[in-house]
Amino acid sequence: MARTLTFKIFRYNPYAADSTPFLQEYKVEETQRMNLFAALNYIRDELDPTLMFDFVCRAGICGSCGMLINGRPTLACRTLTGDLPEVIELLPLPYFKMLGDLSVDTGIWFRQMEENVESWIHTQKEFDPAAEEERMNNELANKIYESERCIECGCCIAGCATANVNPDFVGAAGLYRVGRFMMDPRDERNEEQWFELISTDEGVFGCIGMMACGDVCPKDLPLLEIMAFVRRKMSATALTK
Amino acid sequence: MYSENTELFPQASPGGGKSTIAGRKAKRALWTELISGVTGLLLSGFIFGHLILESLSVFGAEAYQTVADFMEKTLPLAQISAVVIPLLFLIHFIYAGRKIPGKLYERKRMLELGHSLKKSKNRWNQKAGEYTTLRRHFETSLWIWQVRTGMLVLALGAFHFVLVIWNIFTDMGINATAGIQAGVSGPRVESGLWLLYLFLGVAIVVHMSIGLYRLAVKWLADTWFDRKIAYVVFSILFWVYLILNFLGVAGLYRVMNGGLL
Amino acid sequence: MSNIYTSDVLIIGAGLAGERIAVAAAKEGLNVIILSLVPPKRSHSAAAQGGMQAALGNAAKGKGDNATLHWLDTVKGSDWGADQEVARIFADNSPIAMREMAHYGVPWNRVKGGPADYFIKGKKETVEEDPAKEGLITARAFGGTAKWRTCYTADGTGHSVLYTMDNMAIQLGVTVHDRMEALGLIHADGVCKGAVVRSLRNGSLSTYFARATVIATGGYGRIYGHSTNAVINEGTGVSIALETGIIPLGNMEAVQFHPTGIVPTDILVTEGCRGDGGYLLDVDEYRFMPDYEPEKQELASRDVVSRRMKEHMLKGKGVHSPYGDHLWLDLRHLGAKHLHTKLREVYDICKYFIGIDPITELVPVRPTQHYSMGGIRVNKDGHVYNMKGLFSAGEAACWDLHGFNRLGGNSLAETIVAGMVVGKRVTAFAKANPAEVSTTLARQFEEQQKKRIDALYNGSGRESLVEIKRDMAKILSDKVGIFRTGKGLEEAVTEFGKLIRRTDEIKVKSTIPGRNMELTEALKLKGMVKLGFCIAAGAEARKESRGAHTRDDFPARDDAGWLNRTLARWPEGAMQPELSYEPVGTIDMPPGDRGYGGGQMIPMSIPVEDYNATVDELQKKNGKHETAEPINTGLRPGLWKEEVK
Numbered sequence A: 001m002a003r004t005l006t007f008k009i010f011r012y013n014p015y016a017a018d019s020t021p022f023l024q025e026y027k028v029e030e031t032q033r034m035n036l037f038a039a040l041n042y043i044r045d046e047l048d049p050t051l052m053f054d055f056v057c058r059a060g061i062c063g064s065c066g067m068l069i070n071g072r073p074t075l076a077c078r079t080l081t082g083d084l085p086e087v088i089e090l091l092p093l094p095y096f097k098m099l100g101d102l103s104v105d106t107g108i109w110f111r112q113m114e115e116n117v118e119s120w121i122h123t124q125k126e127f128d129p130a131a132e133e134e135r136m137n138n139e140l141a142n143k144i145y146e147s148e149r150c151i152e153c154g155c156c157i158a159g160c161a162t163a164n165v166n167p168d169f170v171g172a173a174g175l176y177r178v179g180r181f182m183m184d185p186r187d188e189r190n191e192e193q194w195f196e197l198i199s200t201d202e203g204v205f206g207c208i209g210m211m212a213c214g215d216v217c218p219k220d221l222p223l224l225e226i227m228a229f230v231r232r233k234m235s236a237t238a239l240t241k
Numbered sequence B: 001m002y003s004e005n006t007e008l009f010p011q012a013s014p015g016g017g018k019s020t021i022a023g024r025k026a027k028r029a030l031w032t033e034l035i036s037g038v039t040g041l042l043l044s045g046f047i048f049g050h051l052i053l054e055s056l057s058v059f060g061a062e063a064y065q066t067v068a069d070f071m072e073k074t075l076p077l078a079q080i081s082a083v084v085i086p087l088l089f090l091i092h093f094i095y096a097g098r099k100i101p102g103k104l105y106e107r108k109r110m111l112e113l114g115h116s117l118k119k120s121k122n123r124w125n126q127k128a129g130e131y132t133t134l135r136r137h138f139e140t141s142l143w144i145w146q147v148r149t150g151m152l153v154l155a156l157g158a159f160h161f162v163l164v165i166w167n168i169f170t171d172m173g174i175n176a177t178a179g180i181q182a183g184v185s186g187p188r189v190e191s192g193l194w195l196l197y198l199f200l201g202v203a204i205v206v207h208m209s210i211g212l213y214r215l216a217v218k219w220l221a222d223t224w225f226d227r228k229i230a231y232v233v234f235s236i237l238f239w240v241y242l243i244l245n246f247l248g249v250a251g252l253y254r255v256m257n258g259g260l261l
Numbered sequence C: 001m002s003n004i005y006t007s008d009v010l011i012i013g014a015g016l017a018g019e020r021i022a023v024a025a026a027k028e029g030l031n032v033i034i035l036s037l038v039p040p041k042r043s044h045s046a047a048a049q050g051g052m053q054a055a056l057g058n059a060a061k062g063k064g065d066n067a068t069l070h071w072l073d074t075v076k077g078s079d080w081g082a083d084q085e086v087a088r089i090f091a092d093n094s095p096i097a098m099r100e101m102a103h104y105g106v107p108w109n110r111v112k113g114g115p116a117d118y119f120i121k122g123k124k125e126t127v128e129e130d131p132a133k134e135g136l137i138t139a140r141a142f143g144g145t146a147k148w149r150t151c152y153t154a155d156g157t158g159h160s161v162l163y164t165m166d167n168m169a170i171q172l173g174v175t176v177h178d179r180m181e182a183l184g185l186i187h188a189d190g191v192c193k194g195a196v197v198r199s200l201r202n203g204s205l206s207t208y209f210a211r212a213t214v215i216a217t218g219g220y221g222r223i224y225g226h227s228t229n230a231v232i233n234e235g236t237g238v239s240i241a242l243e244t245g246i247i248p249l250g251n252m253e254a255v256q257f258h259p260t261g262i263v264p265t266d267i268l269v270t271e272g273c274r275g276d277g278g279y280l281l282d283v284d285e286y287r288f289m290p291d292y293e294p295e296k297q298e299l300a301s302r303d304v305v306s307r308r309m310k311e312h313m314l315k316g317k318g319v320h321s322p323y324g325d326h327l328w329l330d331l332r333h334l335g336a337k338h339l340h341t342k343l344r345e346v347y348d349i350c351k352y353f354i355g356i357d358p359i360t361e362l363v364p365v366r367p368t369q370h371y372s373m374g375g376i377r378v379n380k381d382g383h384v385y386n387m388k389g390l391f392s393a394g395e396a397a398c399w400d401l402h403g404f405n406r407l408g409g410n411s412l413a414e415t416i417v418a419g420m421v422v423g424k425r426v427t428a429f430a431k432a433n434p435a436e437v438s439t440t441l442a443r444q445f446e447e448q449q450k451k452r453i454d455a456l457y458n459g460s461g462r463e464s465l466v467e468i469k470r471d472m473a474k475i476l477s478d479k480v481g482i483f484r485t486g487k488g489l490e491e492a493v494t495e496f497g498k499l500i501r502r503t504d505e506i507k508v509k510s511t512i513p514g515r516n517m518e519l520t521e522a523l524k525l526k527g528m529v530k531l532g533f534c535i536a537a538g539a540e541a542r543k544e545s546r547g548a549h550t551r552d553d554f555p556a557r558d559d560a561g562w563l564n565r566t567l568a569r570w571p572e573g574a575m576q577p578e579l580s581y582e583p584v585g586t587i588d589m590p591p592g593d594r595g596y597g598g599g600q601m602i603p604m605s606i607p608v609e610d611y612n613a614t615v616d617e618l619q620k621k622n623g624k625h626e627t628a629e630p631i632n633t634g635l636r637p638g639l640w641k642e643e644v645k
C-alpha cells in the first residue's frame, strides 16, 4: 500500500494541428482497491483536464475502455493498480482509428464488421404477435448466449498481428459472431452462403493462428475453439460438395 | 473478350452459390490454406524420418552406409524424396510464404506487437490466484520466429538439396560412384558443412515445431487435442528433435572415425 | 454554418428504448437517424443482468400468470403512483414484446420439462416443470411479484436484447451517428423540429431536422455521484427537454436506491447475496439489521434495507474509507462452493473490481442510486407534454408505469414495450406531418449553443467544474437520498439555489481542439444541476412518504392529499423549478395495502369515480396531447377484482 504510481500516458490529439505523440508522466498516490477507472478519473479531475479516455459502464460489461496496459490490450475499468508495478504505461489500442490520447473508435469498426458478416438472423418468417413463440431447447439457448457474450471491446483485434496488417480481416470477434449465427437454427443461411461469407482471406482463412485473441479476450471467450470449428466446417462444406 | 467468369468486376457478382466470384474467392482461400498446411505437414513427416535416420550416424560409418544403401538401393526412397521433397518445399514456400506481409512497416508492426505482448508479462505483477495471473502470450513472437527460420531453411535447405541430389544421382565429378556414402558425407561435414547443418537443423526444428503447434490449434483447438495438449506435445517434439539434430551433426562429423559410440 | 442533417425520425439515444423505436419506424420504411454518446451496443441497457418481466406463465412457478396479475403487481409496486392505464398497456404488450425478441434472435432461457432444483429463499426446492411447456420462454423470480415472470438470458439479459435490437437496426439500415451529443432541441411554437448536436469526436456542431424527434437517453443517476448507472448517464436528454421551459418533468423526486453497490466502484451486486443468506455488518462487524427489522432482517424490501443502512451509518457505525463511509456484506459463511456456483457473478465482481475474495473477506457496500422513476412527462402515446412532434421513452421518460417505485425487471421490459407502442405513434406522427427544414432556426439554435461554449471558454468566473459536481452529488446523497427529512430537504433546496448560480461562473481551463472532455462536461453541468434541483424541490414539496420517497416527518402515504404526480418546469430565466401537480391517471384499482413494506396510509378523501372524472381535464391543463386511443380505452375495469382472490 501507499505506493506512488507513475503513469506514462500516450498523448496525441489528432484534431490539433501541432500535436505530436509523446508519453506524459503523472504521479498518483495509490489508494485502497484502486482501479484504472479511478486512477484515470483522478488524473483528469485533479491533474490534467485535457486527458481523453473512454469509460461507460465501468463494470466490464460495455467494452469501451480497452487500452494497452503495460503492453497488453485489456479493459482498464477491470484492472486493479495493485496488479501492476509502480510504473504503468498506458497506450491506446493499436489498429483502431485514434480519437485522442487513450480513446479509439472501436464503434465504427464493429458496425462495419457487423454489416460485412450480416450480423442478424436471416429469416423469411414474419413475426406473428398472436402465436406462441417457436420452441427451443434450453441447452441450445444457453449455447447461443455463450457465443453472444463478446462485448466488442476490440482487444482481440488490436492484439492480433494479422488484423493489424490486414484491415479487411474480420478478426476473432467477427468470426465469433459468425459462429453465433451459424449455430442458431432461426438463421436460415445455408452452408454455401456461410462458405462464401467467411471462407476467405478476410474471414477464417485470413487467421494465421497467432492466438493472441484468445489470450487477451477479457471475457475469456473460446475464440480459438470457435475458429477451429468454423475452419473444419467450412472445409467439410467445400470438400464434400 | 468478356467472359462471365471474369474477376475484373467483383462488385457485379450478386453472390449465392459457389460458382460466383465470391464463392470462387472463398474456395481459393480454402485451398491455399489447405495446401500450405498439408505441405507443411508432409515436410514435417519427412523431417521426422530424415533426422532420425541421419542421427543413426552416431553408430559409425557402417550404420550410416547401411541406411544410405537401404534408402537408395533397396528402396528408391532417396530418389523419390529427391524429386518429391523439393517440389513440396517449393509449393510450401509459395503457399505458406504468402502469409508473410510484404511491406516493411507491416512486418515491423507485427514485430512490435508481438514484442509488446510477450514483454507484458514481466510488466504486470503476478499474484497467485486465477484472476490476477495473466495468461502469458508469446505465440505472436513465435510466428515471427517461424518466418525467420523459414527463410533460413529456404536458403540453407536449397543449397543442401542441390548438394545431396547431385550426390545421389551423379558422382559429382569427384567421388567414386553416385549415391550417398559415409566416405563422402563424413569429410564434407567435417570440413565445415557441420556448421551449416547445425543452423539448418535448429532452424527446421524450430520452424516445424511451431508450425505443427499452430496447425493443431488452428484446426483442432475445440477437440480433445486442444491448445494445452498441443503445446505440451510439440514442446516435447521440439526438444527431442533438437537433440536428434545435435546427435546427427555430431555423428556425421565423426562418422569416418567410428561415430560417437 | 455547419452540417444540417434531415430524416423522418430523429432518435436521441441508442439504448433499448431508442433502438426499438428506430426499428419500428424503419420497418415502416421511414428514414431514421439515431444519435448516441457511444456506439449503440455500449449503451447502459447492456448492463442489466436480471431480466424482463412478462406474464407468459410458462415456468412452473409462473403457472396461471396473466397480464392482469402483472398489472396488479406493477401498480402495487408503484405505491399507486403509476398511471394505471399505462401499466395496463405495458402488462398487455409485454408478452408480445418478449416473443418478438425471441423471433429477432434473443436466446431466452427456455423451460426444460421435468424436475428442476431452485434456490428459493435460501433453501433448495425441487419443482416439477411442465413437459408440455418444454422449449417455451421460462422465467425467474424477482422481488414484488406474485409469480415468476422475469424472462432472462442467463446473466446477460440486457446485453443479449440490446445486441439483438442493434443487429435489427443494422439490418434495416438505420443510420447511427455515434459519439454525438444532443445539446438542445430545435423548436418553435410548441413544435419540435429536431436538435442541435455536438460531435464528441471533433467538437463540431450540427443540426438535425426531423418530422418526429424522440428522446430515449436513459437514466441520469450520475448526478448523485455514486450510482450504479454508467458514467454517461448524466441526463442531458432530460435536461434539454426541461430547457425548453414548457416541457414538464414528472415525479423527479422518485429515485430508487439499491442496498448493495460495492465501494468504491458502485457496481451493483445482486440482491441474491442477501436472498441466499448474506449478512450486513457495521464497523464493529456487528449484524445490525435484526435490531431494526427483527422480522425480515436483511431481506426486507430494497427501500427499507437501504434506509436502515443509511440510518445506521448516520449513527457513526459506518466503516470509514477514503471513498466515504460504507458497511460490510458478509458472504463468508456461505462457503466457497456456493460463491463459485450460485453467486459466481458476485464473486467475479469482487475479485476483478476491488480485489477482494468474498470467501474469506468482507465486501464493502453501501446503498447506491440505481434507477430514476421520474423523467420527461409523456402521455400514453409517449408524446411529450406541451411539445408536438417530440416523443420520449425508456428510463428518460415518465410514461409512468413505475410511479414511486419500479419493480425489478419492469424497466428493461418497459424499454421494448414502450419502444413498440410509442414506436407506432412516432411512425404515424412522422407520416402525417411534413418535414420542415429551416436554416434560420438552425442558425438561431446553433448560435445559442455557440454562445454557451464561448461563455464557458471566455467567462470571467472561476468556479471549478469538478467541485460543483462534487457538491451537487453531496447535497443529493446526503439530503435527498434514501432517507429524507424536512430539514434536510429545505437545506438542499437552499443549497441548490446557490449551486445553480455557481454554474454560470464555470470557466473551462483547457482549450484543446477536438472533443475537449472538460468542455463536454461543462456543457452538461448546468442541466444536471437543474435536474438535481427538480429532485430536491419535488421531494421537499411532497409532504408524504410514497414508495422510494420516504420522509421521517411525513411517514404515511397520503392518498387524500398526494395521490398525484409532481410536474416540474423550468421557465426561461428562472432560478428554480416551478412545480405543479396532476392526477396520477384514471384509477381502476383504488389505493390499498401493498402487502409489504408496512407503513401507514391516509385514505382517499373522494370516491374513485369523482377522482377519475377530473383526470383528463386536469392533465390536459398541464399540456397533455390527445392520445391515439381516448382515455380509459386501455383499462379493463374491475377485472383485477377476480384475480385478487
Ligand SMILES: Cc1cc2nc3c(=O)[nH]c(=O)nc-3n(C[C@H](O)[C@H](O)[C@H](O)COP(=O)(O)OP(=O)(O)OC[C@H]3O[C@@H](n4cnc5c(N)ncnc54)[C@H](O)[C@@H]3O)c2cc1C
Binding pocket: C012, C013, C014, C015, C016, C017, C018, C035, C036, C037, C038, C040, C043, C044, C045, C046, C047, C048, C049, C050, C051, C052, C053, C158, C180, C181, C182, C183, C216, C217, C218, C219, C228, C229, C230, C232, C233, C235, C236, C237, C268, C370, C371, C393, C394, C395, C396, C408, C409, C410, C411, C412, C413, C415
Ligand atoms: C446495473 C443495472 C442493472 C439493471 N438491471 C435491470 C434488470 O435486471 N432489469 C430491468 O428491468 N432493469 C434493469 N436496470 C434498469 C434498465 O437497465 C434501464 O432502465 C434501461 O436499460 C434504460 O434503457 P434506455 O434505453 O432508456 O436507456 P440507455 O440504455 O441508458 O440508453 C441511453 C442512450 O442515450 C444516449 N444518450 C444519452 N444522452 C444523450 C445525448 N445528450 N445525446 C445523444 N445521445 C444520448 C446514450 O448514448 C445511450 O445510447 C438496471 C440498471 C442498472 C444500472
Ligand code: HEM
Binding pocket: A208, A209, B033, B036, B037, B039, B040, B041, B042, B043, B044, B047, B089, B092, B093, B096, B097, B098, B099, B100, B146, B147, B150, B151, B153, B154, B204, B207, B208, B210, B211, B212, B214, B215
Ligand atoms: C522454403 C522454406 C520455408 C518457408 C519460407 C516456410 C514458411 C512458412 C510459413 C510462413 C508458415 C506459416 C504459414 C501459416 O501459418 O499459414 C509455414 C508454416 C509451416 N511450415 Fe513452413 N516454410 C518453409 C519450409 C518448411 C519446411 C521444410 C517444413 C517442414 C519441416 C515446414 C513446415 C511447416 C509447417 C508444419 C507449417 C504450419 C502450416 C500452417 O500453419 O498452416 N516449412 N511455413
Ligand code: HEM
Binding pocket: B047, B050, B051, B054, B055, B078, B081, B082, B083, B085, B086, B089, B153, B157, B160, B161, B164, B165, B168, B180, B184, B185, B188, B189, B193, B197, B198, B200, B201, B202, B204, B244, B245, B246, B247, B248, B249, B252
Ligand atoms: C531431397 C531430400 C533430401 C535428401 C536426399 C537429404 C539427404 C541428406 C544427407 C545425405 C545428409 C547427410 C549430410 C551430407 O551428406 O551432406 C543430410 C543431412 C541433413 N539434412 Fe538432408 N536431405 C534432404 C532434404 C532435407 C530437407 C528438406 C531438410 C530440411 C530443410 C534437410 C535437413 C538436413 C539436416 C538438418 C541435415 C544434418 C543432419 C542432421 O541434422 O541430422 N534435408 N541430408
Ligand code: SF4
Binding pocket: A063, A149, A150, A151, A152, A153, A154, A155, A156, A157, A172, A173, A176, A216, A217, A218, A219, A220, A221, A223
Ligand atoms: S471477442 Fe473478446 S476480446 Fe474480442 S471484442 Fe469480443 S470480448 Fe473483446
Ligand code: F3S
Binding pocket: A159, A160, A161, A162, A163, A171, A172, A206, A207, A208, A209, A210, A211, A212, A213, A214, A224
Ligand atoms: S490473434 Fe489473430 S491470427 Fe487468428 S488466432 Fe487470433 S485471429
Ligand code: FES
Binding pocket: A054, A055, A056, A057, A058, A059, A060, A061, A062, A063, A064, A065, A066, A075, A076, A077, A078
Ligand atoms: S467501461 Fe465498460 S468495459 Fe470498461
